[in-house]
Amino acid sequence: MSDVLPINADGPAGLFTGTKQRMMDLYVRGSCELYGLDAKLRALAAEPEEGAATAEYAIVLIAATAFAGVLMTVLKSDAIKTLLTNIVKRALNVG
Known part of the structure; x- marks a missing residue:
């Protein structure tokens, strides 16, 4: 078994290369979904009938x-x- 670390020419090499960007993408996507759900719930609560x-x-x-x-x-x-x-x-x- 070899401990090969990916090489990233633009930044530091390591296991967590690109992890910060992926986490930010997930955060943004999750926030958009959450805001959309919140808007739908508020609309339903405003005019339920x-x-x-x-x-x-x-x-x-x-x-x-x-x-x-x-x-x-x-x-x-x-x-x-x-x-x-x-x-x-x-x-x-x-x-």
């Missing part, structure tokens, strides 16, 4: 559309048409 409001709007829209469909079906029936026509005729005859 944003998605709930969107879901509520969707449910209301579905219910309103279903109600409009039922109302249109009822209003197109012959009995309702006759009833509404008679109401309008009476109103016109009164005035």
Whole structure:
């Protein structure tokens, strides 16, 4: 077994050549990840029910559309048409 040390022409030779740079790179990468996670958590904490409001709007829209469909079906029936026509005729005859 030989104890060969890497040669670094730009700086000191040894086992820890470049270790400081690698550690700094890891620190910077970790800091960026940590800041990104912190920003996401702060955004979620600021408006925790944003998605709930969107879901509520969707449910209301579905219910309103279903109600409009039922109302249109009822209003197109012959009995309702006759009833509404008679109401309008009476109103016109009164005035």
